[in-house]
Amino acid sequence: MLKIVTAVISRDLKLAMRRQADIVSALFFFIIVVSLFPLGIGPEPDLLRKLAPGVLWVAALLATMLSLPRLFADDHRDGTLEQLALSPYPLGLVVTGKVIAHWLVSGLPLALIAPVLGIQFDLSVDALLVLTGAILLGTPALSGIGAIGAALTLGLRGGGVLLSLLVLPLYIPVLIFGAGAVDATVAGLGGEGHLSLLAALTFASLGFAPWATAAALKIALE
């Protein structure tokens, strides 16, 4: 059972490595969006410190959205998806592999670059650590929930905009607890509670979302 998950992950990673420009452009989208905020708001460190968690998290949500339409679209176009659906393995496991691979190429780079951007917002070392941890913990949930939307909008016209309409409201809990963890750390309350809830959201969505995604894919492939 695990073999199919690892096989899908390594296949998707190999494909992603052959088109590194996609990964890099999503990452730069994140960097640019975050950098726009100080330009729009002004350079006061106090204000920026207060805004940083929310700005970084909203930008992370948008950057994840950006790469979601491609999660199934390429495989759908060349027929790979149908072959995967016909394979003897449960489609949910295949989707789990694809979600993990998506996180490795979209969520993980965001978490690695986030502390650097946090320094621009004058965050303390503690807050930077919590920010990185929160993005590491929360982005798998974004990939998981986003996969449902990507599967539902597979092959539709205007799929990208539709995808954000469907998925962004469902991202709200991740945004709240992710930004809340950093906020609580900055306020000296400790972000452990938020981080625990974030981890709970991630495990719940990684457990349930692939099966909902598999059902959506079967509807799309009918």
Added chain:
Amino acid sequence: MKDRFNLYRFASPATFYPLAGRLIPWFTALAVIFGLAGLWIGMLVAPTDFQQGEGYRIIFIHVPASWMSMFIYLVMAFWAAIGLAFNTRLSGMMAQALAPTGALMAFISLWTGALWGKPMWGAWWVWDARLTSELILLFLYIGYMALTAAIDDVRRADKAGGLMLLVGVVNVPIIYFSVKWWNTLHQGSSINLTKSSMATTMLWGMLLMALCFWMYSIAVALVRARSIMLERERHTDWAKALLTGDEK
């Protein structure tokens, strides 16, 4: 045995279409009667609130609309579950017919809430947990309608929309509690609806208005379901017979 048979018979559009046609006038009439009675009690009979003055009377619209907006989402999810489990055609049509009414109710609830909030709280909008989750509910309705509108194949639209509704229903409590905690963590809840034991007449007015909204929603959903049925079943004999003028 016969009753069971009769109930399932109406799962087919051909039999449900005339039934809906016969039911619509009844629900419309009930909506008008309950509405007039509720408005009469709410606007004329119910006493003026000693704290909020006359402005509180908007709750006779606001509260029923909020209830309906939440309830309709549950009903849609119920139809979605039935549709996905039993593969019935009518379920998806009912879910689609209900969606605009649910979105309208969520919008009315937000709109009247803003009208009430301005004189009472001094602000059109506050980021209160209830307001925020009602707004997110409106987003969920819009997402559902956008998804079903974007899919040309109606069977796929029903199923994909149904799945979206079920995912939404699972998420609604999570969203509600996260927003609630977010609100209490950010600032002490500055707003308290001082529900000083509501007078019985007010309660009656609100119940009657809730019944009115209920009947209205059913009537409008049935009208919409009828037109969806005609549109989708236009290739069938019964729909052709109807459209060419053999109307009963």
